[in-house]
Each structure stands twice: as C-alpha cells, then as structure tokens.
Amino acid sequence: MPVTSLWIGPPGRLRVLLDAATDYDRTADIGVTEFRSLAGGITTTSLATPPRRLTLAFTGLREAEARWLDALARRVFGPVSLAVLEPGIANVLDAAQSQGAGPLSGYQLIGSGQLTQSSSRTVAVTGTASGSTLRWRHPQFPGWPVTPGLRVGFTSSLAPSAGLCVLDYLNAAGLPLGSSAAAPVVFELPPPNTIYVRPAVQLQALANPVQLGAAWLSLDTPVLPGAVPIGEGCPAMTVTSYSDKPRFGHRDMTVSLAEVRSATG
Structure with a gap:
C-alpha cells in the first residue's frame, strides 16, 4: 500500500x-x-x-x-x-523523471559519461565508465523528504542490465549519511536522522547510448512487477x-x- x-x-x-x-x-x-x-x-x-x-x-x-x-x-x-x-501516491518522482524524459536538469551524472535528450524528450546515457553514477534530482530539495518509520523503494529500467540501484540517505543539510546496498530493487527503512533520500544507479561501462527508461520511487510501498506508475511528484x-x-x-x-x-x- x-x-x-x-x-x-x-x-x-x-x-x-x-x-x-x-x-x-x-x-x-x-x-x-x-x-x-x-x-x-x-x-x-x-x-x-x-x-x-x-x-x-x-x-x-x-x-x-x-x-x-x-x-x-x-x-x-x-x-x-x-x-x-x-x-495514495505510488510514485513520488516527477512525471517526466518516472518515464525517463527530460529536462536534463532532472538528473545528475557523476563521473565520466554524457546525458543526451532527443527531440521527443527521451533521455539517454552514454560513454560511462564502471563506477559512474546517475542521480535523480528533486526540483527544490536536496532529495525526496521522508519521515521515520516509512520504508522507501526504488528501481529503474537501467537495472540490472546497465547498473544497480542505490538510495543515498541525506541529513537536513543534504549531506550524506550513507547509502543502501546496490541491487536491482531497493526497499528498506532509511537509517536514523535521514531527512531526504536520493535515488541513483551505479552504472556499468556503457559505450553506446542507453535510454534511462522508467523509474519508480515509492514511500512505504514495495516496488511491484508490471507497468511503472507515472510519477506525481x-x-x-x-x-x-x-x-x-x-x-x-x-x-x-x-x-x-x-x-x-x-x-x-
């Protein structure tokens, strides 16, 4: 639920x-x-x-x-x-982010590689090295606000073929407290003092463009098989x-x- x-x-x-x-x-x-x-x-x-x-x-x-x-x-x-x-909101990503679409400001690539946006707004990543990280960015806060006792789930179409999902846990200043283990699907309780979560994918080396595809960030909801719900932000x-x-x-x-x-x- x-x-x-x-x-x-x-x-x-x-x-x-x-x-x-x-x-x-x-x-x-x-x-x-x-x-x-x-x-x-x-x-x-x-x-x-x-x-x-x-x-x-x-x-x-x-x-x-x-x-x-x-x-x-x-x-x-x-x-x-x-x-x-x-x-009742199943996906707290922005609607465009949940479908792998632009603008590019909704994402951040750490390490080598490049993000590109097509005329249809589809976003792709290419030229990465193993260890590059793709982050989804909240439009105003350092990450997505959470509250103690609510588990957080995240998955991306990039996993597991192009990388693995992680959740970064941030304090009130947006500084890291730690991260989840990398996996195709993450669903766990954030550690104490977590104020925000930031979804990310630890990428493999990608020589050719790969579309970001759909992504699902949920609060207290297991990420289930099937169509990814459009994000409501x-x-x-x-x-x-x-x-x-x-x-x-x-x-x-x-x-x-x-x-x-x-x-x-």
Whole structure:
C-alpha cells in the first residue's frame, strides 16, 4: 500500500494528520488560456510546468492537528517550504523523471559519461565508465523528504542490465549519511536522522547510448512487477490561504497550498 495518511511540515519535522480531510482537491494549475480569432480559430497557451495546488478541508479537526496547521500557515518555523506526503501516491518522482524524459536538469551524472535528450524528450546515457553514477534530482530539495518509520523503494529500467540501484540517505543539510546496498530493487527503512533520500544507479561501462527508461520511487510501498506508475511528484509547497473556525472541542479548517520553485518558501 502507498502512504495511507497525509504527512505535512518542513522536511525533518513532518507530522501525520490522523483526521481525514472532508474535502481533498489536488488539481494542477495547468494555466491554459484560449484566444479566438475573428475567423473562429482557437489558439491556446499553457504553462510549461504547471504548479501543483492542494486544498484540504477538515470538519471537526482535533486541536493538536489544528494547531499544527495553524503554525504552518503562520510560518512559525520561518520562511521554509513545506513537504507534503500525500496518501495514495505510488510514485513520488516527477512525471517526466518516472518515464525517463527530460529536462536534463532532472538528473545528475557523476563521473565520466554524457546525458543526451532527443527531440521527443527521451533521455539517454552514454560513454560511462564502471563506477559512474546517475542521480535523480528533486526540483527544490536536496532529495525526496521522508519521515521515520516509512520504508522507501526504488528501481529503474537501467537495472540490472546497465547498473544497480542505490538510495543515498541525506541529513537536513543534504549531506550524506550513507547509502543502501546496490541491487536491482531497493526497499528498506532509511537509517536514523535521514531527512531526504536520493535515488541513483551505479552504472556499468556503457559505450553506446542507453535510454534511462522508467523509474519508480515509492514511500512505504514495495516496488511491484508490471507497468511503472507515472510519477506525481512531491514538490515543495507553501500555504497560500487558510481559514480557522473554532468549535467546542475541535476546529473546522481549510488550508490551500501551492507548489513553489524555491525550497526556502
């Protein structure tokens, strides 16, 4: 099963919300605008990278959880971006990363070799030596935020024919704490003090281009055979609005969040 409860907070201070939202809207802001010519033709423009938006509404939210959301909305912990681990998401890679597509900024090659992107956005790696490492990059954080007690799974189409998968474990500063053993599929509990995980493949020597193909990064979910689910991401977010209506013994709250391009909020 994917994560079954929602976790929210600054990386390293994620807190689970045990009360289920009565309304849960995660529609992306695709930003499509239509222009109609005098002849009747329609032209559209859209955002190149539509930001995620998330609205959570709670009725009868317990006090401890309401105080937590209130603190996040009022930036009690400073101008930091928030991580949200959403229930039901099977693949937390970006959609393009999960399918081996560009942009190239979604990847980092350590050691010899080269990454190339085709006109169809497919990414390939070539010219590597044994020991070169391909990393998947989170767009804002040093890696993908995790929380104690949740196992992490990772696999890539490159394994095992072109290399082996590893998970790098990072602290709050993005510095390495260690790595998992290399294997075609990794599924394990990160060590203590892990704030982020960074998926990677330790590559073999590749003289000819090899497409990256699909990849799967999961939270508390074994990576299973079959089609790799398209990634839904785990972007850095910030609270854009909220309402707080105290009731006797509980509170009714609505919190709206939007994806941000910087991990500093």
